[in-house]
Amino acid sequence: MELLAVGDTAPLFESVDQHGSQLRLQDYRGRKIVLYFYPKDDTPGCTKEACAFRDNFPKFKEIGVEVLGVSIDSEKRHKKFTEKYELPFTLVVDEEKKIVQDYGVWGLKKFMGREYMGTNRVTYLIDEEGHIEKVWPKVKPDKHAGEILEYLEQTN
Numbered sequence: 001m002e003l004l005a006v007g008d009t010a011p012l013f014e015s016v017d018q019h020g021s022q023l024r025l026q027d028y029r030g031r032k033i034v035l036y037f038y039p040k041d042d043t044p045g046c047t048k049e050a051c052a053f054r055d056n057f058p059k060f061k062e063i064g065v066e067v068l069g070v071s072i073d074s075e076k077r078h079k080k081f082t083e084k085y086e087l088p089f090t091l092v093v094d095e096e097k098k099i100v101q102d103y104g105v106w107g108l109k110k111f112m113g114r115e116y117m118g119t120n121r122v123t124y125l126i127d128e129e130g131h132i133e134k135v136w137p138k139v140k141p142d143k144h145a146g147e148i149l150e151y152l153e154q155t156n
Contacts, residue, residue, distance in 0.1 A: 003104040003122060003137055010035070010126045011102040018078035018091045029130060032065045034148055036123040036139075037105040041073045041081035041091075045121070049141035050087055056145040057088050063152060070094055070103075071119060123148065 004010070010033075014024045025033075036053070038046045053060075053067055060067050067089040073081070078091040092099065100106040100119050109118040123144065125134040134151060136144065 003135060004124065004132050006132050006135060008132045010124065010130050010132055013099045013102065015099065016075055016093050018075060018082045020075055023092060028066055030128050032128060033126040034065060034067045034123060035070065035126055037070050037100060037103065037119055038121055039119045040071060041077045045141040047085065049144055051085055052142055052145040053089060054085060054087050056149060059149055065152065068092055070099055072097055072100060
C-alpha cells in the first residue's frame with residue numbers, strides 16, 4: 001500500500017471511539033486534525049507515543065488541533081488503554097482494517113526475523129478543508145508529539 005501524499009484529500013471514515021460513540025471524520029471539518037496510526041494498545045512504543053500526546057494535549061487544544069489515534073484494536077481495548085494512561089483524546093476503532101488500508105498504513109512488517117501484516121506507525125496532519133497537509137512516515141514514539149507541535153508553531 002502507498003501512503004497518502006501532501007495535497008491528497010483525506011479519505012472519509014465513520015467508526016466508533018473508545019466510548020462507543022459514533023465518529024465521522026467529516027464532523028471535524030474546519031479544524032486541523034492530527035491523525036496518528038499506531039500498531040497496538042498498551043505496548044511499549046504505542047504507550048510512549050500515546051503518553052507523549054497526552055502530556056502535550058493542552059498545547060494541541062490551545063491551538064485548536066484535534067488529536068485522533070487509530071489502531072485495529074477493539075473499543076474495549078481502547079477504553080482500557082485510555083483509562084490506564086488517562087488519555088484525553090479520541091481513539092478510533094478500526095477492527096475491519098478499512099481506515100488503515102484507506103490511509104496506506106497497513107502493510108508488511110518485520111520483527112525479530114518474522115514477517116507479518118500490521119499497522120505502520122504513520123501520522124497525517126489534515127488541514128481544515130480535509131486535505132493532507134503533512135505526513136510523518138517514520139515516527140519516534142516518545143518525541144513525535146513534540147515534533148508535530150514544532151511543525152505547527154513554524155507554520156502558523
